[in-house]
Amino acid sequence: MTWLNPWAWAGLVAIALPVLIHLLGRQPARRQRFPTLRFIGESRPLPTRRSRLHDLLLLGLRCAAIAAAVMALAQPQIRRAAQRPGDQSLARAIIIDRSASMRRQATAGGTALAVAERIATGLGDSAQTHVTLVAESPAAAIPGAAAWLARQSGRGELVVVSDFQEGALDAATFAEVPGRFGIRLARVPVAPADTLEVRSTLGDQELVARATVEPLGRSSTVSWLPGNGAKRATRGLVALAGSDEVAAADGASRAASSVPVPLPLDTTRAVAIVYPHAVERPAMRHAGVTPHVAWMVDLLARLRHDPLLAGAAADAAVVDSAPPGAAVVLARTRAGQPAVLATEATLKGADRLVLLPLTDAKALTSAALIAALSQSLSLAPPAAEQNPQLIADSVLASWQRPPGPGAVGGRDDAEARWCWGLALLLLGVEFLLRRPGRAAIDAEARDAAG
Amino acid sequence: MGREVTGALNPGVVAAIDGLELAARRIVEGLRAGSNRSPFHGFSTEFRQHRPYRAGDDLKYLDWKLFGRSDRLYTRQFQETTNLAVMIALDSSGSMAFPDIGPSKFSYAVTLAAALAYLIAEQGNQVGLMTTAGDDLVYLPARGGRLHLRALLARLERLEAGGAFDAPRVIARAAQLMRRRGILLAISDFYDAEEETRRELRRVLRYGHDVAMLQLTSPAERELPYDGQVELEDLESGARREADAGELGPRYRAAVAAFLERQRRESIAAGIDYALVSVDTPPQRALRDWLLRREGRPAAR
Numbered sequence: 001m002t003w004l005n006p007w008a009w010a011g012l013v014a015i016a017l018p019v020l021i022h023l024l025g026r027q028p029a030r031r032q033r034f035p036t037l038r039f040i041g042e043s044r045p046l047p048t049r050r051s052r053l054h055d056l057l058l059l060g061l062r063c064a065a066i067a068a069a070v071m072a073l074a075q076p077q078i079r080r081a082a083q084r085p086g087d088q089s090l091a092r093a094i095i096i097d098r099s100a101s102m103r104r105q106a107t108a109g110g111t112a113l114a115v116a117e118r119i120a121t122g123l124g125d126s127a128q129t130h131v132t133l134v135a136e137s138p139a140a141a142i143p144g145a146a147a148w149l150a151r152q153s154g155r156g157e158l159v160v161v162s163d164f165q166e167g168a169l170d171a172a173t174f175a176e177v178p179g180r181f182g183i184r185l186a187r188v189p190v191a192p193a194d195t196l197e198v199r200s201t202l203g204d205q206e207l208v209a210r211a212t213v214e215p216l217g218r219s220s221t222v223s224w225l226p227g228n229g230a231k232r233a234t235r236g237l238v239a240l241a242g243s244d245e246v247a248a249a250d251g252a253s254r255a256a257s258s259v260p261v262p263l264p265l266d267t268t269r270a271v272a273i274v275y276p277h278a279v280e281r282p283a284m285r286h287a288g289v290t291p292h293v294a295w296m297v298d299l300l301a302r303l304r305h306d307p308l309l310a311g312a313a314a315d316a317a318v319v320d321s322a323p324p325g326a327a328v329v330l331a332r333t334r335a336g337q338p339a340v341l342a343t344e345a346t347l348k349g350a351d352r353l354v355l356l357p358l359t360d361a362k363a364l365t366s367a368a369l370i371a372a373l374s375q376s377l378s379l380a381p382p383a384a385e386q387n388p389q390l391i392a393d394s395v396l397a398s399w400q401r402p403p404g405p406g407a408v409g410g411r412d413d414a415e416a417r418w419c420w421g422l423a424l425l426l427l428g429v430e431f432l433l434r435r436p437g438r439a440a441i442d443a444e445a446r447d448a449a450g
Numbered sequence: 451m452g453r454e455v456t457g458a459l460n461p462g463v464v465a466a467i468d469g470l471e472l473a474a475r476r477i478v479e480g481l482r483a484g485s486n487r488s489p490f491h492g493f494s495t496e497f498r499q500h501r502p503y504r505a506g507d508d509l510k511y512l513d514w515k516l517f518g519r520s521d522r523l524y525t526r527q528f529q530e531t532t533n534l535a536v537m538i539a540l541d542s543s544g545s546m547a548f549p550d551i552g553p554s555k556f557s558y559a560v561t562l563a564a565a566l567a568y569l570i571a572e573q574g575n576q577v578g579l580m581t582t583a584g585d586d587l588v589y590l591p592a593r594g595g596r597l598h599l600r601a602l603l604a605r606l607e608r609l610e611a612g613g614a615f616d617a618p619r620v621i622a623r624a625a626q627l628m629r630r631r632g633i634l635l636a637i638s639d640f641y642d643a644e645e646e647t648r649r650e651l652r653r654v655l656r657y658g659h660d661v662a663m664l665q666l667t668s669p670a671e672r673e674l675p676y677d678g679q680v681e682l683e684d685l686e687s688g689a690r691r692e693a694d695a696g697e698l699g700p701r702y703r704a705a706v707a708a709f710l711e712r713q714r715r716e717s718i719a720a721g722i723d724y725a726l727v728s729v730d731t732p733p734q735r736a737l738r739d740w741l742l743r744r745e746g747r748p749a750a751r
Contacts, residue, residue: 029679029692035545035555035671036641037684039705040691041698 008073011066018062022055058430065426072419089128089154090403093145094120096134097162104163107189115188116161123159123186138162139173146177155403157182163190164391174399182403185396238270238348239370241361242277248362249275256370259308269295269377270350273369275361276320280347284354288327288343296353300342302376303330303355312368313339316359327356331365339365500524534632535592536570537624538563540581540606541638543615544686548671549729555666556611558729559637562664564606565737566635571599576632579605580624584613587623592632614686618646625654633660640665640713642686652720662723664740665713669730672710674702 003009034040096116106115124130131148135141138160149156158181162168174183241249274281291297303309313331316339322329327341341356355373359365500513503523511526540563546556553561563579570577571594578592579602588609590602617638624634634654640647640663654661669675676695683690710726717724723744727736 029681030676031681031683031690032676033548033550033685034682035548035639035685037682037687037689037691038641039702039709040682040693041701 002077004075004077006074008070008075011070011073014070015063015066018059018066022059054433058434061426061430061433065423065430068419068423068426072416072423076415076419091149091152091154091156092123092127092130092159093149093156094123094130094132094159094161095138095141095145096120096132097138097160097164097168098134098136099162099165099168101163101165101190102188104190112163112188112190116186119161119186119188120159123161123184127157128154137168139169142173143176146181149181150178155182155405156180157184157403159184159186161186161188163188164396166391169391169399171399180404183400185400187390187393187396238272238352239275240272240278240280240347241275242279245275245277245361248360249273249366251362252366253370255364255367256374259371259375269299270352271299271355271373271377272347272352273355273357273366273373274347275357275366276359277361281356284343284345284356288345288354290328291342291344291353293344293351293353296342296344299353299373299376300328300330303342303372306368306372306375308368308375309340309365309372312364313359316363316365318358319360320358322358330355340369500526534570535576535578535628535630536566536633536635537578537580537592537628538566539617539620539624539634539636539638540579540609541615541617541636541640542581542583542609542611542613543638543642544612544684545639545641546615546666547611547685549668551670553729554611555639555668555729556609558727558733559664559666560606560609561733562637562727562737564603565733567599567602567606571596577602578627580620580627581609582613582615582620583609587620589623589627591627615642618643618650621647621650621654625650625657625659628657628659631658631660633662635662635664637664637666639667644713648716648720648722651717651722655721660723661721662744663713663717663725665710665724665726667710667726667728669728672703672706672728674699 322338330340576592579590
């Protein structure tokens with residue numbers, strides 16, 4: 001037998017109260033010396049002994065009732081924790097992943113975060129108690145959630161609502177969660193991308209590229225649309241062509257749009273394509289420097305490895321000669337002639353990476369160049385991995401488990417209730433015995449005296 | 451006899467009675483010391499006769515009271531009285547030690563006995579004492595004189611109430627020891643041996659003595675003024691009995707009243723001078739009333 005509240009035993013001093021009342025309240029017959037007893041008849045109340053016993057019985061009942069109440073307050077625990085049926089109510093600690101990846105679109109519509117919140121609300125309402133934590137890193141929030149569960153009575157379940165990106169969680173994180181708590185991992189299916197606008201200038205036309213988002217699994221298309229006509233020097237892709245080349249360049253860009261480019265595009269990079277007949281072309285030969293800004297170099301590296309560009313350039317017919325000096329060769333013909341050059345120059349108000357196709361504007365090379373450039377500017381991960389690397393469902397399933405039986409920490413008042421019941425029973429018996437007892441004594445006294 | 455303040459004597463008591471005595475002394479003049487007639491009629495046994503008035507009788511001896519009652523003239527004739535012996539029989543039993551608040555019957559009785567002894571001795575009469583101390587009989591023969599009075603008062607002072615008082619035995623013995631005709635004054639609560647005591651008292655009367663009973667009582671033993679349960683302990687036997695005083699009250703009071711009434715009736719019927727004195731009455735007043743009443747008593751046989 002263990003006692004949850006042993007300090008309650010101090011309450012036993014209250015037993016002194018009925019004892020005191022019994023001792024003080026008892027009126028012992030006052031002893032009085034008297035000259036003679038010849039006139040004192042037999043009026044002594046006969047049930048004296050009986051009434052004394054009766055009073056003792058009442059006293060005993062009162063003391064026992066107090067003891068039972070004290071015992072109830074001390075909260076006895078007879079059965080051991082493991083045998084307890086336990087509290088069946090469910091407490092859920094829900095962690096919502098708020099990392100960057102959750103800002104992507106969910107397949108169901110809306111951001112993954114919004115979907116996650118809906119899932120969390122549903123799970124929270126179906127539990128008796130719940131708490132919802134929104135964390136950048138679910139792994140960091142798991143210990144706090146487990147601690148909260150430990151304070152609840154009944155069963156507990158830890159829920160993580162996330163897209164479960166690779167590296168976000170691992171088995172070690174869940175190993176720290178006590179075994180009696182269940183683990184539920186609710187995945188929010190996400191789709192990549194969003195709508196993006198790319199403004200570029202082609203000749204003296206400004207084009208705006210807008211991408212429409214297709215559901216996961218399908219590519220996104222880039223379409224070039226005429227802009228509002230305002231001539232502005234913008235960042236982004238600038239195509240400069242001679243007047244006889246515009247149509248060709250336009251055609252090249254249209255052709256390039258058939259190549260799927262995952263959005264979003266990085267529009268902060270200032271890139272320009274200057275065609276052979278563009279008026280700015282000659283200046284490029286002399287003013288350009290070798291690109292040395294980091295992103296330019298990175299972009300050049302990607303362009304160099306782009307198979308589309310390399311393939312187109314291989315069969316290109318070079319119409320312009322490569323100037324000596326600072327330009328970097330991006331692609332060569334099969335014969336080894338430079339087909340596309342790159343340099344760094346200030347053009348149209350920005351320091352740009354300037355690409356110089358040495359082929360005709362209407363050649364395939366220019367379309368390939370645009371396509372390659374678009375792909376290189378894409379912020380999305382490589383096309384081969386349209387989905388971020390997610391933790392596999394099977395792995396998630398291995399981490400999940402149902403919640404165990406109710407915890408011992410919960411207060412089970414069964415034994416205490418028995419003690420309260422006993423106390424009430426004793427008081428009831430005392431009350432019943434008190435009333436008729438006195439009347440009986442009075443009646444007997446009257447009989448004896450009369 | 452000088453007015454000596456001795457321990458057992460209450461000067462106030464003496465003063466009250468002395469006043470009475472002086473008043474009585476004015477009535478009767480010129481009697482020698484030792485005569486019973488002056489001043490203290492109460493203790494004198496007037497062995498007197500009435501004879502019809504003859505011309506020439508001293509008007510001094512006319513019984514005016516009798517004239518007032520019967521419309522006939524009688525002359526009182528006095529008999530030569532010898533010095534009177536008064537034997538005071540005092541109850542010293544345990545029951546006399548009640549009440550325990552205020553004067554007990556015993557201390558009251560001692561006060562009365564002392565006052566009376568003083569007066570009797572002052573008159574030149576003889577006074578004796580008969581009582582018990584424990585199992586022993588305490589006896590002082592009836593004698594006169596200051597020394598004897600002092601010894602008697604001293605003995606009174608040493609007395610304590612306790613134990614049982616065998617009233618019949620004491621009275622019988624007292625009667626035996628009274629050589630001359632005298633007065634036997636019994637002061638007691640007369641709780642025990644009612645019949646036997648009365649029988650002995652009647653025998654004393656037959657011997658020719660005058661018998662007076664002073665029955666002492668107290669308000670508490672008449673009324674049982676207690677609440678609820680009391681355990682009463684008999685002062686003489688030590689026996690205990692529990693009673694509900696409130697419930698018992700009326701019956702008790704009736705029983706006590708009946709007892710006292712019976713005592714009075716039977717005693718008077720037997721020719722005993724009976725008086726009931728409650729200890730809440732100041733002793734001097736009780737004595738005065740008693741003595742006055744005795745003065746007005748019809749002549750003894």
